[in-house]
Amino acid sequence: MPCCRCCLPTDRDRPSRGRRASGARGVETARRDHSRLRRSVAPIAILPDGHIEAIHEASLRLLETIGIEFMGQAARDVFKRAGAAVDEVSGLVRIDREIVQRSLAAAPPRFALTPRNPARRIELGDDHVNFSLVAGPPFVHDSVQGRRGGNLADYERLIRLAQSFDIIHYIGNQPTVPLELPAETRHLDCYRANIVNSDKVFHCTAIGAERALDGIAMMAIARGISREEMMASPGVLTIISVNSPRRFDEAMTDGLAAMAEWGQAVCITPFTLMGAMTPVTITAALIQQNAEALAGLTLTQLVRPGVPAVYGAFTSNVDLRSGAPAFGTPENVIATLAAGQLARRYGLPYRASNSNAANAVDAQAAYESMNSLWASVMGGAHLVYHGAGWMEGGLQASFEKVVVDVEMMQMMAEIVTTPALDDIEEVLATIADVPPGGHFFGAAHTLKRYRSAFYEPLVSDWRNHGAWSEAGSPTAVDRARAIWQEKLERFTPPPLEDGVKKRLDAYVAERKSALAGK
Numbered sequence: 001m002p003c004c005r006c007c008l009p010t011d012r013d014r015p016s017r018g019r020r021a022s023g024a025r026g027v028e029t030a031r032r033d034h035s036r037l038r039r040s041v042a043p044i045a046i047l048p049d050g051h052i053e054a055i056h057e058a059s060l061r062l063l064e065t066i067g068i069e070f071m072g073q074a075a076r077d078v079f080k081r082a083g084a085a086v087d088e089v090s091g092l093v094r095i096d097r098e099i100v101q102r103s104l105a106a107a108p109p110r111f112a113l114t115p116r117n118p119a120r121r122i123e124l125g126d127d128h129v130n131f132s133l134v135a136g137p138p139f140v141h142d143s144v145q146g147r148r149g150g151n152l153a154d155y156e157r158l159i160r161l162a163q164s165f166d167i168i169h170y171i172g173n174q175p176t177v178p179l180e181l182p183a184e185t186r187h188l189d190c191y192r193a194n195i196v197n198s199d200k201v202f203h204c205t206a207i208g209a210e211r212a213l214d215g216i217a218m219m220a221i222a223r224g225i226s227r228e229e230m231m232a233s234p235g236v237l238t239i240i241s242v243n244s245p246r247r248f249d250e251a252m253t254d255g256l257a258a259m260a261e262w263g264q265a266v267c268i269t270p271f272t273l274m275g276a277m278t279p280v281t282i283t284a285a286l287i288q289q290n291a292e293a294l295a296g297l298t299l300t301q302l303v304r305p306g307v308p309a310v311y312g313a314f315t316s317n318v319d320l321r322s323g324a325p326a327f328g329t330p331e332n333v334i335a336t337l338a339a340g341q342l343a344r345r346y347g348l349p350y351r352a353s354n355s356n357a358a359n360a361v362d363a364q365a366a367y368e369s370m371n372s373l374w375a376s377v378m379g380g381a382h383l384v385y386h387g388a389g390w391m392e393g394g395l396q397a398s399f400e401k402v403v404v405d406v407e408m409m410q411m412m413a414e415i416v417t418t419p420a421l422d423d424i425e426e427v428l429a430t431i432a433d434v435p436p437g438g439h440f441f442g443a444a445h446t447l448k449r450y451r452s453a454f455y456e457p458l459v460s461d462w463r464n465h466g467a468w469s470e471a472g473s474p475t476a477v478d479r480a481r482a483i484w485q486e487k488l489e490r491f492t493p494p495p496l497e498d499g500v501k502k503r504l505d506a507y508v509a510e511r512k513s514a515l516a517g518k
Contacts, residue, residue, distance in 0.1 A: 034410065035120070035166040037129045040418040043344070043380030046337040052345055055283065055338075059291040060097040067092035068295040072250030074257060078302050093295070100294055103301035109347045111308040113265060114235050116222035117199035117494060122169050124265070124310060124349040124382040129416070131354075131387030131409050133162040134397045135172025135203065138179065141391065142399040143481050150176035150397070152189060157488055158389065159197040161402055164487040167409045168388055171202035173239065175389065176397040184515050187211045188508045191218045195504060199494040204264065206238040206255025214511060216262050221503050222496075231263035234308055239351070239385070242270040242292045244277040253299065260303040267351050267383070268296030269312025273325050274335075276318045282334055285315050289335075290342055297348070310383060312351040313339030325393050327355035328368025333375040340379030351383040352376035354405060357393045361400045361477050365391065370408055377412050384409075403480035 047055075069091045070076050076093060080086045085094040110125025122130045140154045141147045148154075158175040162168040171194050178186050187205045194202040195218060204215030219235045220227045240256050243249055259266050270292040272278045278285040293311055300309045315335035316327050326332070336352050343350035354376060356368035369390070376384045388405035391398040430445040440446050 134389035267310035
């Protein structure tokens with residue numbers, strides 16, 4: 001028995017899909033195309049403007065007087081040339097507010113990323129919303145094979161699953177890490193898998209310049225253009241994670257510089273947990289998070305003014321008794337909404353995340369993720385990272401959770417998108433035709449929105465209700481398992497010219513050889 005609207009044929013198999021309330025099936029409205037999602041409701045401002053200005057001012061003071069550590073010499077040199085105060089012994093960089101403000105003014109308020117299929121282009125800015133697949137877990141899980149280390153076969157299956165849902169717009173950095181592959185070259189296999197199994201925008205690994213440049217080059221090959229042409233039409237994005245508190249490591253800033261030099265998008269995201277990597281209060285965490293984000297964003301614009309940049313936020317709290325991170329909490333929701341206000345204050349696209357701390361696809365996983373999704377979308381996030389599949393606080397990618405998250409993202413999309421206005425005359429005529437105390441099951445207005453192809457399998461389940469309920473009702477995990485299995489069984493890779501595939505393979509072979517010789 002399906003658990004959600006995504007459980008029957010794929011998005012492209014049906015021009016429309018049923019919309020239902022819990023326990024009610026068979027009544028439909030036209031299904032929205034989620035490949036281009038725009039939010040029609042205003043984002044929530046949870047903090048007064050005065051609070052936001054106080055956080056902004058405190059962040060600038062932190063940058064000017066306390067400073068941020070940049071471990072890489074190249075990054076420090078960029079700041080030094082811009083007039084920042086650089087302590088070469090400690091690595092601390094103190095950045096005058098005029099440098100920050102001038103840099104932020106250069107960053108574009110909106111931009112587009114174009115993958116090998118131009119129809120899959122994503123927009124960041126204005127009221128656009130984009131969801132990504134989970135990124136980075138070292139473990140993977142499904143209810144068939146259980147928990148296991150990340151590997152390339154599961155990596156490819158997750159990419160195929162993401163390709164099957166139009167609500168997933170973007171491939172994050174390694175939905176599970178293929179641990180069996182050499183660390184120095186696995187990014188090449190991952191980029192190739194992204195391109196062969198999907199035609200969507202993907203993330204470039206920015207641990208050093210070479211990994212970033214490889215991602216740019218392979219996307220250019222997939223698009224049939226040069227790397228130089230990609231500078232005018234970016235197609236990839238990276239996320240620079242700050243080593244909070246107040247540290248950017250050398251590999252990350254080298255990757256940042258490589259992406260910026262070639263005109264590709266860079267998202268700066270402090271990873272801050274209140275009580276561990278920031279002071280314990282929300283205001284204090286936001287001040288530090290904001291200062292770290294502004295420092296990285298300033299560096300992107302000092303490297304290449306006008307390069308696409310995204311304000312990223314990932315602030316939550318920890319259990320102070322155990323030190324374990326918590327996600328989807330009230331503190332996480334407040335911080336996510338407030339970070340959206342800061343991003344809007346600077347006129348920058350905003351990234352947030354769907355996260356949870358559950359170890360199983362259960363009620364905790366669902367309500368913590370829904371809290372995260374709600375805060376992200378209503379906080380005005382243009383990129384919701386880890387949108388589908390995150391489990392165990394980011395340690396595990398779950399196939400069943402991908403499906404559950406897809407359903408929740410679809411619900412969020414329906415909530416924040418203005419419904420079509422019905423023909424008022426038809427509505428009034430329909431209401432007039434049904435006597436008081438009657439029902440609308442047989443009304444023409446209902447029947448023309450009824451589709452037997454969608455409805456019949458569910459009618460069959462209802463007819464056999466007694467039989468299956470005695471054996472035990474299938475759980476959400478059971479239904480999710482059936483969905484991802486069916487999606488993968490029916491998966492057809494998006495078309496890719498043989499010539500493009502050969503050029504990709506040749507590039508991967510050449511780069512593996514070069515990296516092996518180092």
